[in-house]
Amino acid sequence: xxxxxxxxxxxxxxxxxxxxxxxxxxxxxxxxxxxxxxxxxxxxxxxxxxxxxxxxxxxxxxxxxxxxxxxxxxxxxxxxxxxxxxxxxxxxxxxxxxxxxxxxxxxxxxxxxxxxxxxxxxxxxxxxxxxxxxxxxxxxxxxxxxxxxxxxxxxxxxxxxxxxxxxxxxxxxxxxxxxxxxxxxxxxxxxxxxxxxxxxxxxxxxxxxxxxxxxxxxxxxxxxxxxxxxxxxxxxxxxxxxxxxxxxxxxxxxxxxxxxxxxxxxxxxxxxxxxxxxxxxxxxxxxxxxxxxxxxxxxxxxxxxxxxxxxxxxxxxxxxxxxxxxxxxxxxxxxxxxxxxxxxxxxxxxxxxxxxxxxxxxxxxxxxxxxxxxxxxxxxxxxxxxxxxxxxxxxxxxxxxxxxxxxxxxxxxxxxxxxxxxxxxxxxxxxxxxxxxxxxxxxxxxxxxxxxxxxxxxxxxxxxxxxxx
Numbered sequence: 001x002x003x004x005x006x007x008x009x010x011x012x013x014x015x016x017x018x019x020x021x022x023x024x025x026x027x028x029x030x031x032x033x034x035x036x037x038x039x040x041x042x043x044x045x046x047x048x049x050x051x052x053x054x055x056x057x058x059x060x061x062x063x064x065x066x067x068x069x070x071x072x073x074x075x076x077x078x079x080x081x082x083x084x085x086x087x088x089x090x091x092x093x094x095x096x097x098x099x100x101x102x103x104x105x106x107x108x109x110x111x112x113x114x115x116x117x118x119x120x121x122x123x124x125x126x127x128x129x130x131x132x133x134x135x136x137x138x139x140x141x142x143x144x145x146x147x148x149x150x151x152x153x154x155x156x157x158x159x160x161x162x163x164x165x166x167x168x169x170x171x172x173x174x175x176x177x178x179x180x181x182x183x184x185x186x187x188x189x190x191x192x193x194x195x196x197x198x199x200x201x202x203x204x205x206x207x208x209x210x211x212x213x214x215x216x217x218x219x220x221x222x223x224x225x226x227x228x229x230x231x232x233x234x235x236x237x238x239x240x241x242x243x244x245x246x247x248x249x250x251x252x253x254x255x256x257x258x259x260x261x262x263x264x265x266x267x268x269x270x271x272x273x274x275x276x277x278x279x280x281x282x283x284x285x286x287x288x289x290x291x292x293x294x295x296x297x298x299x300x301x302x303x304x305x306x307x308x309x310x311x312x313x314x315x316x317x318x319x320x321x322x323x324x325x326x327x328x329x330x331x332x333x334x335x336x337x338x339x340x341x342x343x344x345x346x347x348x349x350x351x352x353x354x355x356x357x358x359x360x361x362x363x364x365x366x367x368x369x370x371x372x373x374x375x376x377x378x379x380x381x382x383x384x385x386x387x388x389x390x391x392x393x394x395x396x397x398x399x400x401x402x403x404x405x406x407x408x409x410x411x412x413x414x415x416x417x418x419x420x421x422x423x424x425x426x427x428x429x430x431x432x433x434x435x436x437x438x439x440x441x442x443x444x445x446x447x448x449x450x451x452x453x454x455x456x457x458x459x460x461x462x463x464x465x466x467x468x469x
Contacts, residue, residue: 041137057140064149114435123160192235215257
């Protein structure tokens with residue numbers, strides 16, 4: 001039996017396939033059977049995996065659940081056509097991507113919160129063992145499973161240049177990012193955040209010289225993205241002017257970057273948002289007892305740079321990274337500061353790691369693996385709690401299958417906890433009732449793919465040490 005026939009058998013009569021056209025005949029029954037199909041898209045042998053991913057993609061196309069670009073919505077905000085303030089949450093799903101996405105879609109449906117992004121960073125792709133095509137399949141399968149309809153925003157987060165590798169061989173590093181861009185767009189990432197802020201050189205005498213490598217490479221990669229765009233889609237591209245965890249960004253930094261970026265781009269469609277540094281760090285700062293230090297975000301910097309980004313450059317505004325570990329009362333302030341997008345990751349990972357429904361023996365297996373395989377990352381002053389908190393993300397990929405194979409009752413409890421967290425964030429960030437705005441500004445054309453006839457090769461893991469999440 002070939003791969004397609006084997007996959008269709010447990011789906012019963014829920015689908016009709018004519019040539020390469022997939023039509024959903026019984027959506028309710030299909031939704032109940034998605035769990036098995038997405039498992040094959042993640043863990044099947046290569047031939048089965050590729051066909052399962054194709055089937056999920058084409059089912060989603062038929063149900064009008066389509067990967068889309070948030071570009072036009074962001075430009076409308078930059079033009080001042082959208083008066084209500086809201087901050088789009090960008091969710092990095094490192095663990096249990098399918099179950100986590102199901103929880104997000106359930107929260108979204110309850111609140112009509114269509115303005116949300118699912119993303120994964122260059123570094124996360126490697127250590128969570130989730131290539132772009134797998135990530136897209138997990139997200140789309142979750143949308144199908146929960147009965148979602150409409151555009152789905154999937155984003156490459158921190159497609160970042162390694163300053164260390166760039167200094168040794170800049171062309172090799174540019175090539176690695178270009179190849180990741182092409183792979184991601186082919187998979188369905190129609191939103192990409194370029195992060196070349198690692199190349200900012202604060203030792204240079206002028207702001208333009210400090211930002212030169214940053215804006216030059218950002219412009220080059222923007223052109224590469226435009227060359228790969230599917231017909232009818234303008235990919236949303238973001239830039240970054242200050243590395244998260246570094247010096248807070250200033251209006252002068254923003255203007256120096258944007259002036260140089262537009263000169264180097266030489267026309268064409270540019271970025272629609274800009275990431276800045278306001279005082280946070282990825283993952284938070286863990287104290288010796290394992291708790292997190294309080295972070296002081298400079299919301300005035302965020303407000304000022306968002307206003308300049310819109311007024312002077314027509315962008316949606318400024319983007320905040322490294323925010324998921326903030327106290328609950330802080331999230332409403334992003335809306336007050338007119339922040340256009342906030343990236344959230346570590347808190348979801350932490351919740352799963354520390355949840356009572358994650359078996360203690362599995363957690364201990366992961367920690368034992370870290371003690372052996374991440375020992376070189378332990379700093380001399382680290383307590384055990386600090387070491388494990390900072391490194392446990394590295395155990396996600398090696399233990400991905402064990403997490404996916406947790407009993408349904410445990411995964412259901414985890415989904416319930418995540419759904420409550422997502423619903424809280426959607427309300428605090430004021431993206432409830434954004435489905436109308438998304439329908440008004442976002443077009444998600446059908447993009448069909450041929451049925452795979454040859455097994456694709458597994459791509460080797462990217463060298464991502466030192467890159468941001």
